[in-house]
Each structure stands twice: as C-alpha cells, then as structure tokens.
Amino acid sequence: MxxxxxxxxxxxxxxxxxxxxxxxxxxxxxxxxxxxxxxxxxxxxxxxxxxxxxxxxxxxxxxxxxxxxxxxxxxxxxxxxxxxxxxxxxxxxxxxxxxxxxxxxxxxxxxxxxxxxxxxxxxxxxxxxxxxxxxxxxxxxxxxxxxxxxxxxxxxISSTLIRQALAKQDLALAARLLGRDYAITGVVEHGDKIGRTLDFATANVALNRPKPAVKGVYGADVFAFKDGKAIDLAILSQSGGVAGVASGSLFGAVNVGTRPSVNGSQHRLEVHLPNYAADLYGLTLKVVFRTFLHGEKKYESLDALKQGIAQDVTDLLAWRAAQDKDAV
Incomplete structure (x- = not known):
C-alpha cells in the first residue's frame, strides 16, 4: 500500500x-x-x-x-x-x-x-x-x-462505542466491535528511567496519539517487531520472561496514564516484562490488552509506589497462571 x-x-x-x-x-x-x-x-x-x-x-x-x-x-x-x-x-x-x-x-x-x-x-x-x-x-x-x-x-458499531467500552474497561466488548483484541503498537523510546530505580524496568512505548483510549494497569500480551518483521522476545534475554496467553508473546504488566506518583503530565504507555532483562530500545512492541487490574493510582512516596508495583505484578502473574489452569 x-x-x-x-x-x-x-x-x-x-x-x-x-x-x-x-x-x-x-x-x-x-x-x-x-x-x-x-x-x-x-x-x-x-x-x-x-x-x-x-x-x-x-x-x-x-x-x-x-x-x-x-x-x-x-x-x-x-x-x-x-x-x-x-x-x-x-x-x-x-x-x-x-x-x-x-x-x-x-x-x-x-x-x-x-x-x-x-x-x-x-x-x-x-x-x-x-x-x-x-x-x-x-x-x-x-x-x-x-x-x-x-x-x-x-x-x-462506532468508534465512540468502542471508546466507551474501553473507558468502562470492557475489553471483551471492545474486541467484539473491533473484530480483534484491542492493542497499541509503538516504538520503544527512552524515558526518564524511573522504573530502574524502583527495580521494575519498563519499556516506554510511543503512543503516537494525543490521548489514549485506555487508562490504568493491565495485563497484556507483548509482541516485538524489527523492520516490520516479528522477532522472538524470549531469545533476547537469558531469563526468557513469562509466556503470554497468545503464542509468540511475553506477558507484561502495563501502565497507561500520566503517572501522578512522579508528577507526570504526559500520557505514557509503560510495559514491565516480569523475569526479563534486555535492551528493547528501537524495537516496535505490540501491546495486546488482556485484563484490567485497576485504575491509575497516586502513591505518596517512591517506596509506596515500589510496593504498589510489586503487588500489581504479583496479582497479574496470578491472573496469567490462572489462564493456564483454565485451559487444562
């Protein structure tokens, strides 16, 4: 095209x-x-x-x-x-x-x-x-x-109706209206690297839109591409990460919002891949939203933020493990 x-x-x-x-x-x-x-x-x-x-x-x-x-x-x-x-x-x-x-x-x-x-x-x-x-x-x-x-x-069926479904965190309805699971795709860019100081490194994925249609903390399947071709994220890291729900993906904890705990103002999409470490800068990530955990929170300190992120990751990994049990 x-x-x-x-x-x-x-x-x-x-x-x-x-x-x-x-x-x-x-x-x-x-x-x-x-x-x-x-x-x-x-x-x-x-x-x-x-x-x-x-x-x-x-x-x-x-x-x-x-x-x-x-x-x-x-x-x-x-x-x-x-x-x-x-x-x-x-x-x-x-x-x-x-x-x-x-x-x-x-x-x-x-x-x-x-x-x-x-x-x-x-x-x-x-x-x-x-x-x-x-x-x-x-x-x-x-x-x-x-x-x-x-x-x-x-x-x-309208874009407005899908925005309303996503605002209500009804990912299933949005998927039915779209004909596919809702996803955001963007290049991994350099951020302020606060996640590293909290022991939860994140990939900052370019939103390429004034305001996203989702907001909060989610569990997601994450796919990677380079020069338009799919690549296996797992082989880029010795630890391998956690397999996503969909084949070929890794499971990620995702925050979409303005990050009020660090006085942020711009909308960001940040992805943490549990049990994973690799240089992802310049790669294109496709973040497929699977489950909503909670809305964006403002923590009173960085220590409280770190504890909150740790609990989010624990809760999302529990959700991910439950998907395997349900599939058996």
Missing amino acids: KRIHLSLTQPISLPPIALTIGNYDGVHLGHQAMLDVLIQDAKDKHLLTAVMVFEPQPREFFCPDDPPPRLSSLDEKADILAKMGVDYLIVANFDDQFRSLSADAFAELLGKLNVQHLVLGDDFRFGHDRLGDAQFLVDLGLSVANLATVVKDDAR
Missing part, C-alpha cells in the same frame, strides 16, 4: 480509484464492512482502492486542549488497511485551509484525485459546515455507494 500526504495546492495524480473517506479510528467491524464493499466495487469497476483519513482527526483539531481518546495511530490504521488489501492511503492534513473547503471545492478535489467511485457511510458529510452529502456528489455525476450502519448486539 502506498501512503500519500495530500496537498491542496498540488494534488497528486492517481490512476482511477474507488475511494472511501473518514477517520477510520480503530478500523472496527463497521469500517471493515465498508472496506469489503470498496474492494469489491473497485474490482467490478476495474479501479484501484483508496482510503482518505485526516491528521489530526477533526475533533483533535477543534479541541486540542481536550481531544477525545484515540483508538489507533496513523501507523496502526495503515497496517490494518494494508493487510486488507487497500492500494492507497491518502492522508489529508486537517487544518484551517482544509476545513474551510466548500462542498464544491471538495468535490473538485476528488476529481483531481481521479476518483471514479465512492463508498460512503449513511452519515457522511463534507465541506465547510458539512453541507455536502452523498446526494450532492451523485448530482455532480459521481458514482456513489452508500453503506447502511453496521449493527452488532443491537448497537450501531
């Missing part, structure tokens, strides 16, 4: 494409249904496929001081879309210039991108003040397919 960063002044000339447009946050089952139609329609019409997304997402642009939680980073979206067989990912920079486009100007932009067919949701709107819709495009002579809302368990 080719990723294109859209320029309003110099739109890139593409081969004839079938296009769908949206945030695609999470690329959930509703999105996947849309993509299935896109791919089939493109095949029938002898077109290539493209998805247009926005960076930042519009609500992040309008509310920078209090953005909504985001389910997936741009790279995570791109990975899922590529695996589904999409040919082009068009990334539109959502700024004052883009948001000010009239419906006519947006339709003209679609023409410059060589859009021959569109697959849109039933609530799709575009242009300044959201005056454009599917019928507007049909009236201009464009081929448009509208997809009805996808429903599961009597509820409309």
